[in-house]
Amino acid sequence: MIKRTLKLGLVLLTLVALGEILLPAAFSATDGATLYTNNCEGCHGANGIGTSIAPNIKGVSAADIHDAINSVTVMSSLSSLSTTDMQAIASFLSSTQNPTHTSNDHSDTEGDSNTNDD
Numbered sequence: 015m016i017k018r019t020l021k022l023g024l025v026l027l028t029l030v031a032l033g034e035i036l037l038p039a040a041f042s043a044t045d046g047a048t049l050y051t052n053n054c055e056g057c058h059g060a061n062g063i064g065t066s067i068a069p070n071i072k073g074v075s076a077a078d079i080h081d082a083i084n085s086v087t088v089m090s091s092l093s094s095l096s097t098t099d100m101q102a103i104a105s106f107l108s109s110t111q112n113p114t115h116t117s118n119d120h121s122d123t124e125g126d127s128n129t130n131d132d
Contacts, residue, residue: 046106049099053092062107072107076100 050062057068064070071078079100083089095103 045099046102046104046109049095050103050106053095054103057088074104074107076104079104 054062054071057065058071059065059068062071062074074082076097079095080097083092083095083100
């Protein structure tokens with residue numbers, strides 16, 4: 015009975031470990047939505063469409079998010095986000111139905127927001 019319990023425990027532990035590896039990708043859009051809402055939406059608006067103080071980030075990659083956190087001073091407080099968190103946010107931003115981000119420019123967004131070189 016003890017051996018069977020130990021084997022069952024080992025099987026469950028293995029499944030939990032695999033779940034930690036496989037499930038984040040499967041549920042990243044859901045987790046990403048929560049992470050985005052809690053960390054990004056205040057400046058970048060609903061689903062990353064941008065606001066008067068922050069650009070449209072719809073469709074950016076996890077690498078773009080990482081680069082922005084490291085280069086945009088006002089985003090430095092987000093440095094505690096893990097790579098998995100950034101991937102989940104990027105997955106969420108790619109899954110929304112808003113216009114796609116077309117630039118990797120994370121430059122300072124202060125100043126005249128009407129300077130548009132169409």
